Amino acid sequence: MTFLSTATLVARKDLLVEARSREVIYTSLLFAISCMLVFAFGLVKEGRVIADAAGAILWITIAFAGTLALSRIFDRERQNETLRALLLAPTPRAAIYVGKFAGVLGLLLLVEGIVVPLVVLMFDAQLFRHTGWMLGLLLAGSAGYAAVGTLFAAMLARSRSRGALLPVLLYPITVPVIIGGVRGTAALLQPEADLVLARAWLMMLIAFDAVFITLSLWTFEPAMTE
Amino acid sequence: MRRLFPVLLVLCMALFAYAPFLILNAPYESTMGLVQKIFYFHVSTAITMFVSAFTCGIASAIFLFGRRPAADRVGFAAAELTVLLGLVVLISGPLWARKAWGLWWQWDARLTSTLVMWLVFQAYLLLRRFGGPGSEKLAAAVGLFGAALVPFVYWSVNMWRTVHPTTNVVPTLDASMRGPFLWCVAAFLCLYVLLLAARTELEKRRARLDELYLALED
Amino acid sequence: MDFTSLTFSNVSRHFGRRRALSSVSFAVHAGQVVALLGANGSGKSTLLSIAATLLEASSGEVRYGEVTARGGGASLRRAIGVLGHDLYVYPELSAAQNLRFFGHLYGLDKVEHRVAAALAAAALADRADDPVSTYSRGMRQRLALERALLHEPRLLLLDEPFTGLDDPSSLALRGRLAHLRERGGIVLLTTHELEAIEALVDAAYVLVRGRVQPLINGVGSLRERYRRQVEA
Structure with a gap:
């Protein structure tokens, strides 16, 4: 059993479970839409969204819905202590992490697949004038968020008061992702898109991903043994 | 450390005792006036706070990968001191900002970075307090991530917004101000080493006490 | 990776100031079914989790043949099967x-x-x-x-395996365990259903507040002996 096939197996299992219940996708989507609604009351003035707010609405919605999805996905692994069954498997534990990470990222991207068009429609944001850059920001940002989120949600799975602790841990640590996503999107949304700036933010996000995925891979094994 | 402690303590006291005189005699900055004097302590604590964050990160990594309980105690002590020093920075900063910018709080690069790091290490402490048994490993991961986060937060917040006097203040500092400034940095670093040692020692004794309780039970 | 014995030597585990296991020493060999008896909270699950490599001992060591959990890693986990209280499905x-x-x-x-x-x-x-x-x-x-x-797996760890089983299933489980024993398996189980395992176990240990002691020999069924020992 190679590292990669173990990871694929775990990720496929997560998506299969989700395909059966569709719980995470429905709840996070509805939650995302509720978030956008709440933001609209604060950030829409005289029927139009205030300047630069669309990017913020998009990324904060993703972060909030992501937290919800993460806690649900790991609650599921706790229900019958299947997380322990995964840790008992004769595979490198880092492979389990990669599998869970891929599953979380897949679900997050699925949610974004609906949230992003909704932001375009509801807040009149021209997100797809530079489709390649926008997709790059979304992918790099979501990967960084999912990498850190998966590690902490997995570690918190056996801890008390995890529901409250996950956001408290996750938001400060993913601040660079939020800033990078929001400012990068804002750079693309300017009347004359600032591609140099967008590029700088995208590079920062990719560097963040590289550093934090590596750190998570190292940390997962020692942190998961009690 | 035990023998070094009193020596450092005396040194630290001497450094802090003389610091006000140095600051008083440093040139009076014309635009900012008296408030500028906060700079000597404010920047020194900020530097010490980042030293503390990295100390916590390194100690956490040693604990996670080397499984040394002693490293965990150092990491815990460093995290607590990071939060404490962060609080000093976050209070002394606005005192200066009120005068300089006319606002208590500015979403400026360095203030925001400090706030983010402060929150990360608060999360570390929160986790240890409320995470239940086994949370020290989790907390160690937070400490390690927190230290790795510093350059990212710094860069991204900097890109986002800068109102704060930039880093090149320090090298271009008037020679007559640089002396007192470095003096204060030395004083705070010395104080930091002392506090870290004392806090680690306390934690060591607490672990020993736990062991004794367990032995009593047997 | 294979082994023919599981040895606990002086294994202790504490959570903060709460001692869950206290200097536990015993050994199980290939072809044996061993039962761990004790009240809820006596440390049975902690012991099984340590044997499963999910939990580390605070002190002492567990050996699988010659190998420790940390030394065995993934290939050791390949030889361990666990039926947890929470079923893992x-x-x-x-x-x-x-x-x-x-x-x-x-x-x-x-x-x-x-x-x-x-x-x-x-x-x-x-x-x-x-x-x-x-x-x-x-x-x-x-x-x-x-x-x-x-x-x-060579080593099978079962936490309350008889819970929720009807009589035919319970009988079938006992058959499975007897079969495993014949084939040289090492079976370590916890249970409250002492009658079910009466004819099956080779040895039994009693856990009382984290300490392990062999079940006393003598006349009477497992339950009678267990009662006598706990009340003593």
Whole structure:
């Protein structure tokens, strides 16, 4: 059993479970839409969204819905202590992490697949004038968020008061992702898109991903043994 | 450390005792006036706070990968001191900002970075307090991530917004101000080493006490 | 990786100031079924978790043959099967999907063949494609046992395996365990159903507040001896 096939197996299992219940996708989507609604009351003035707010609405919605999805996905692994069954498997534990990470990222991207068009429609944001850059920001940002989120949600799975602790841990640590996503999107949304700036933010996000995925891979094994 | 402690303590006291005189005699900055004097302590604590964050990160990594309980105690002590020093920075900063910018709080690069790091290490402490048994490993991961986060937060917040006097203040500092400034940095670093040692020692004794309780039970 | 004994030497585990296990020493050898008896909270689950490599001892060491948990790593885990109190199966998936997933995760050959055999052994062949959430407790318990046995582990750890089983299933489980013993398996189980394992166990240990002692010899059934020892 190679590292990669173990990871694929775990990720496929997560998506299969989700395909059966569709719980995470429905709840996070509805939650995302509720978030956008709440933001609209604060950030829409005289029927139009205030300047630069669309990017913020998009990324904060993703972060909030992501937290919800993460806690649900790991609650599921706790229900019958299947997380322990995964840790008992004769595979490198880092492979389990990669599998869970891929599953979380897949679900997050699925949610974004609906949230992003909704932001375009509801807040009149021209997100797809530079489709390649926008997709790059979304992918790099979501990967960084999912990498850190998966590690902490997995570690918190056996801890008390995890529901409250996950956001408290996750938001400060993913601040660079939020800033990078929001400012990068804002750079693309300017009347004359600032591609140099967008590029700088995208590079920062990719560097963040590289550093934090590596750190998570190292940390997962020692942190998961009690 | 035990023998070094009193020596450092005396040194630290001497450094802090003389610091006000140095600051008083440093040139009076014309635009900012008296408030500028906060700079000597404010920047020194900020530097010490980042030293503390990295100390916590390194100690956490040693604990996670080397499984040394002693490293965990150092990491815990460093995290607590990071939060404490962060609080000093976050209070002394606005005192200066009120005068300089006319606002208590500015979403400026360095203030925001400090706030983010402060929150990360608060999360570390929160986790240890409320995470239940086994949370020290989790907390160690937070400490390690927190230290790795510093350059990212710094860069991204900097890109986002800068109102704060930039880093090149320090090298271009008037020679007559640089002396007192470095003096204060030395004083705070010395104080930091002392506090870290004392806090680690306390934690060591607490672990020993736990062991004794367990032995009593047997 | 293979081994023929499991040895606990002076194993202690504490959570903060609460001692869960205190200087536990005992050994189990290939071809033995050993029972751990004790009240709830006496440390049975902690002991099983340590044997499963999920938990580290605070002091002392556990050896699988000559190897420790940290030295054995993934290949040691290949030789251990665990039936936990929480069953370790995904309720959203069907029995066949659960078994197939774990079969592939353990890197087994002839997965489909093994899955079919396991479904037959659990008497679940006709419900194989229904989600596990629709099963009764007994059916889930049987599935969980087959999941734990799928990779033919040398060491089998069972936490209350008789919970929720009806008489025929309980009988079948005892048959499985006897068969494993004949084939040189090492079986360590906790249970409150002392009558069920009366004829099966080679040795029994009693855990009282984290300390382990062998069950006293003498006349009477397991339960009578256990009562006498705990009340003493």
